Amino acid sequence: MALRESDAGYRELFEENPQPMWVCHRESRRLLAVNEAALRLYGYRREQFLELALEQLSGGEPMGDPGASQDQQLRCRQLKKDGSSFEAQLVCHPCRFQGERVQLALVRDEGGAQQEAQLRYRVLQQGSLLEAAQRELETFSYSVSHDLRAPLRHIDGFSRALMDDYGTLLDGQGKEYLTRICQAAEKMSQLIDAMQQLSRVGRTELSLEKVDLSVKAQVISLELKRREPERRVDFAIEEGVKGEADAKLVRQLLEILMGNAWKFSSKTPSAVISFGSVELQGETAYFVRDNGAGFDMAYAEKLFSVFHRLHRADEFEGSGVGLAIAQRIVARHGGRIWAESAPGAGATFYFTLKGEKQLTIDN
Known part of the structure; x- marks a missing residue:
């Protein structure tokens, strides 16, 4: 119940709020979130807006x-996607969002702006409530992960005890039921682990250093081969790819992306998984590419949502949380993550570590 209340509160306060709002990282200046009202005002789709540099909203003006x-409290010119501009009143409030130090900006076209005091009150109220909703979600995740483990252990333990002690009295159907109960308990335990990982990513303090990403990718490739030695997969890993990052988190990021590439290429006879970097619009983008199942880009906007899956569970196993964790890790580094794919043509996941040297986290 707590999750639904927090989630509904978050949607009402931010996503479904009629007041145009967006969130940017206070150090990297990266746009992290935008609500529907702001998308309508500026004329962008969500993924287009989040790829903008902050300065593009004002045409380079401060x-x-x-x-x-x-x-x-600011008055400045804002640009829409179609090139038109409007005089806007911005009220920016520093707060925390998904574990990050951010500015929550309320945007108002001056033609219909409210009184400055009213707008200031609203942004303070919305910022405080948004922080409270985020804290509730974190508390819920922690409580659920701990409170559910004991009954899960009981379900699994007693099911296995029934199988061991009374297996000779059960027919094939009864044994299958117990097996499915144990499998379901194990699946639930994996989901709890994944949610804990997602929660920890937002709380972990970053320790930035120069990391050899190529070496980490090589090690992960060896681990994947050792886990399933019967598979024949070629790895093409570019040497000397480095980045400024938290070593543990970027290792986790690569494990998720390369693990997905390994999983979704499992039905490809001559699977190839690649890792490297490219220069895109003046910044370094790292990528993990495979020639596996791929997916329809029409659903790409929901790709990094928790529990959202683009393939059936009976096709490819998974918790549906991995890419949400990956997105959170990249956001912690002030970067962005996106994918390019087509059904049956493999997938390429790109990510940046933009602004990592300036990134600091509140205690």
Whole structure:
């Protein structure tokens, strides 16, 4: 119940709020979230808006200091996707969102702007409630992960005891039922582990250093081969690819992306998994590519949502949380992550580690 209440509150306060709002990282200046009202105002689709640099919203004109630790009230020109502009009133409030230090900006076209005091009150109220909703979600995740483990252990343990002690009294159907109960308990335990990982990513303090991503990719490839030695998969890993990152988190990120490539290429006779980097619009983008099942790009916007799956569970196993964790890790580094794919033509996942040197996290 707590999750539904928190989730509904979050949607009402941000996603479904009629007041146009967006969130940017206070150090990297990366846009992290935007609600539907702002998308309608600016004329972008969500994925297009989140790929913009903050300065593109104002045509390069100053928009205050995103790193400021105090509230800001600004009047500035804002640009829409079609090139038209409008005079806007922005009220920016520093807060925390998904574990990050951010600025929550409320945007108002000056033609219909409310009184400045009213707008200031609303942004303070929305910022406080948004922080509270995020704390509730974190508390819920922690409580559920701990409170569910004991009954799960009982379900699994007693089911196995029945199989061991009374197996000779059960027919084939009865044994199958017990087997399915144990499998379901194990699946639930895996989901709890995945949710804990997602929660920990938002709380872990970053320790940034120069990381050899190629070496980590090589090690992960060896681990995947050792796990399933019967598979024949070729790895093409570019040498000398480095980045400024938290070593543990970026290792987890590569494990998720390369693990997905391994999984979704399992039905490809001559599977190839590649890792490397490219320069895109003046920044380094790292990629993991496979020639596996791929997916329809029409669903790409939901790709990094928790529990969202693009393939049936009986086709490819998984918790549906891995890519959400990957997105959270990349966001912690001030970067972005996206994918390119087509059904039956494999997939390429790109990510950046933009602004990592400036990134600091509140205690």
